[in-house]
Amino acid sequence: MLAKRIIPCLDVRDGKVVKGVNFKGIKEVGDPVEYAYEYDRQGADEIVFYDITASHEGRGVILDVVSKTAKKVFVPLTVGGGISTVDDIRNTLRAGADKVSVNSQAVKDPQLIKDGADIFGSQCICVGIDAKKTAEDKWTVFINGGRIDMGIDLIEWVKRVEQLGAGEICLNSIDTDGVRGGFDIPMLKAVCSAVKIPVIASGGAGKLGDFADAFLKTDCSAALAASLFHFNELTIDEVKKDCRSKGIRVR
Amino acid sequence: MVAIIDYGAGNIFSVKNALDRLGAESLLTSDKKDIESADSIILPGVGAFPAAMKMLEESGLKDVIITQAKRKPFLGICLGMQLLFEKSFEFEEYDGLGLLKGYVDMIPEKELVIPHMGWNKLEYLNASPLLDGLGEDEYVYFVHSYKAFCPDSEICAYSEYGSRVPALVSDGKTVFGCQFHPEKSGETGLKILKNFAALAK
Numbered sequence: 267m268l269a270k271r272i273i274p275c276l277d278v279r280d281g282k283v284v285k286g287v288n289f290k291g292i293k294e295v296g297d298p299v300e301y302a303y304e305y306d307r308q309g310a311d312e313i314v315f316y317d318i319t320a321s322h323e324g325r326g327v328i329l330d331v332v333s334k335t336a337k338k339v340f341v342p343l344t345v346g347g348g349i350s351t352v353d354d355i356r357n358t359l360r361a362g363a364d365k366v367s368v369n370s371q372a373v374k375d376p377q378l379i380k381d382g383a384d385i386f387g388s389q390c391i392c393v394g395i396d397a398k399k400t401a402e403d404k405w406t407v408f409i410n411g412g413r414i415d416m417g418i419d420l421i422e423w424v425k426r427v428e429q430l431g432a433g434e435i436c437l438n439s440i441d442t443d444g445v446r447g448g449f450d451i452p453m454l455k456a457v458c459s460a461v462k463i464p465v466i467a468s469g470g471a472g473k474l475g476d477f478a479d480a481f482l483k484t485d486c487s488a489a490l491a492a493s494l495f496h497f498n499e500l501t502i503d504e505v506k507k508d509c510r511s512k513g514i515r516v517r
Numbered sequence: 518m519v520a521i522i523d524y525g526a527g528n529i530f531s532v533k534n535a536l537d538r539l540g541a542e543s544l545l546t547s548d549k550k551d552i553e554s555a556d557s558i559i560l561p562g563v564g565a566f567p568a569a570m571k572m573l574e575e576s577g578l579k580d581v582i583i584t585q586a587k588r589k590p591f592l593g594i595c596l597g598m599q600l601l602f603e604k605s606f607e608f609e610e611y612d613g614l615g616l617l618k619g620y621v622d623m624i625p626e627k628e629l630v631i632p633h634m635g636w637n638k639l640e641y642l643n644a645s646p647l648l649d650g651l652g653e654d655e656y657v658y659f660v661h662s663y664k665a666f667c668p669d670s671e672i673c674a675y676s677e678y679g680s681r682v683p684a685l686v687s688d689g690k691t692v693f694g695c696q697f698h699p700e701k702s703g704e705t706g707l708k709i710l711k712n713f714a715a716l717a718k
Contacts, residue, residue, distance in 0.1 A: 269636040337534050342701050387564045389660040517636040517656040
């Protein structure tokens with residue numbers, strides 16, 4: 267049986283972790299390599315780096331971080347943020363990432379998903395989606411960190427994304443993100459039943475039971491959280507213990 | 518020296534990173550001489566079966582691999598494992614290396630999430646030196662939509678996903694294949710790679 271995945275996401279700017287506590291044993295505060303190593307030790311099933319570096323010149327820095335992490339951490343590594351061309355995908359994978367996550371650019375230019383999947387394989391193309399509820403059982407897709415409503419129906423978009431060759435979807439609910447009241451169960455349910463590719467739940471984890479809740483109520487394959495883990499409010503190991511006690515298979 | 522065959526497919530650096538971590542000397546190469554003189558060989562790979570086989574045929578590596586894999590420890594990873602079989606039906610029927618009996622085809626269960634992506638548990642079938650030191654509760658990382666259909670005698674370990682997914686296969690001699698990525702499977706994967714590297718000594 268396939269295990270449900272617990273994925274910590276690290277926001278990285280100019281090669282440093284943006285927020286987070288100083289974990290015990292971490293030598294340099296803010297060093298993403300050290301954070302990734304710590305999450306690996308806690309039992310993270312994958313690590314996501316989300317690059318929020320504003321300038322284009324900053325891209326080299328995240329690639330250096332990826333390459334250093336890949337030498338130290340032997341679980342899959344995904345890099346998102348600022349990836350807008352096939353060359354960006356190639357450079358990120360070459361640096362040692364196993365997958366890239368494309369978001370805004372994929373909405374503006376869906377061909378990027380197809381080109382990426384055709385050249386590098388579907389397994390390394392994760393499409394990140396920010397969506398917000400507009401009516402009962404109706405959501406639309408937003409870009410630029412949830413600032414611009416593209417007016418695209420979420421369910422139509424996820425079907426298109428799958429058809430274009432994406433290997434996975436990371437679904438972030440703007441409504442639950444930051445609220446800490448749990449993942450967006452109705453949105454997850456709707457997306458999981460619309461596609462066959464794995465769906466990662468994102469946005470809303472606020473307490474221990476939220477992860478198990480998403481796995482018990484929807485068919486999502488993985489759950490992602492950022493600040494909850496950064497601030498050491500929960501460890502990945504605690505989340506897995508809770509899931510295990512509720513009969514959910516985790517590694 | 519472990520020769521990691523570089524034929525333009527996959528994230529080969531991660532295999533090298535893992536071997537570096539284990540202190541096993543390795544070389545990324547597409548040179549026949551390196552492959553012939555290596556103590557053991559790893560064939561990595563992600564992507565599509567026909568494209569990968571065509572690359573091996575056009576570069577002349579196919580014949581070298583078939584000869585060398587019978588002489589020294591040889592490990593195919595992910596697509597590299599699938600290439601070991603007689604043929605595949607990914608996109609078109611295409612001949613593989615024929616080092617193991619069986620074929621490769623789509624995961625048949627229609628109700629499952631595809632690709633089979635994530636950590637799945639190893640269930641043991643036949644003994645293998647690559648499984649030395651592993652416990653009862655070992656998980657490894659998979660990403661694939663096609664799987665091997667082969668005799669039980671070739672399966673050392675499998676995972677359950679709808680039905681049995683051959684995870685570690687072998688001819689019982691020098692040829693081994695992992696459907697999962699040992700280089701991305703944490704401590705469990707590193708142990709398997711360490712066991713493989715030790716075979717050459």
